[in-house]
Amino acid sequence: MSIREVLQIGHPILAARAAEVDIGKIKTAEVQGWIDDMIDTMRHANGAGIAANQIGIPYRLFVIEVGDNPRYPYKPNIPLTVVINPEIRFLTDETFVSNEGCLSVPQMRGNVDRHVEIAVTYYDREGNKQAHEISGYSACTWQHEYDHLDGILFPHRVKDAQSFCSWQVFQDFQQQDYAKHVRQLVEVWGS
Numbered sequence: 201m202s203i204r205e206v207l208q209i210g211h212p213i214l215a216a217r218a219a220e221v222d223i224g225k226i227k228t229a230e231v232q233g234w235i236d237d238m239i240d241t242m243r244h245a246n247g248a249g250i251a252a253n254q255i256g257i258p259y260r261l262f263v264i265e266v267g268d269n270p271r272y273p274y275k276p277n278i279p280l281t282v283v284i285n286p287e288i289r290f291l292t293d294e295t296f297v298s299n300e301g302c303l304s305v306p307q308m309r310g311n312v313d314r315h316v317e318i319a320v321t322y323y324d325r326e327g328n329k330q331a332h333e334i335s336g337y338s339a340c341t342w343q344h345e346y347d348h349l350d351g352i353l354f355p356h357r358v359k360d361a362q363s364f365c366s367w368q369v370f371q372d373f374q375q376q377d378y379a380k381h382v383r384q385l386v387e388v389w390g391s
């Protein structure tokens with residue numbers, strides 16, 4: 201287990217589509233070691249999630265976990281979830297303006313439209329197939345991490361370039377209103 205360097209926007213591994221994990225290899229020490237390093241690196245950086253290619257592993261898996269997170273104090277909790285070879289389907293057309301940051305995009309945040317009701321299938325770290333419906337704000341986090349596997353970072357999805365801002369400016373001028381916007385969504389969906 202170790203804390204790894206997080207690759208930064210523009211790195212070729214981050215920009216490429218990641219490859220499927222061989223399901224028969226999920227329980228190997230190699231894949232389990234990747235997962236442990238992803239969890240350690242995410243927690244060390246106070247990330248809400250991290251995709252394998254962010255630490256240089258060009259395969260389709262990510263981890264998500266939100267506890268009491270100083271980077272994202274308005275985010276509802278998500279228990280540690282290991283997601284391998286995910287598929288995401290949008291269940292409705294309803295979207296939410298999600299203000300996002302990324303460990304691979306230092307200093308910058310911006311607004312992205314995310315779907316609020318999604319269905320996900322994936323394999324967990326024991327190799328079991330999982331299928332869940334995810335709604336509300338947590339669905340945004342899933343879509344952000346999934347995008348990484350296709351080489352897409354949140355700035356690629358920002359339509360209003362005026363929404364780009366630094367973390368400090370966000371905290372000083374926008375976080376209070378944004379937390380209200382998130383609470384309204386969470387009240388509807390419970391997550």
Ligand code: ZN
Nearest residue numbers: 301302303304
């Ligand atoms: Zn990210």
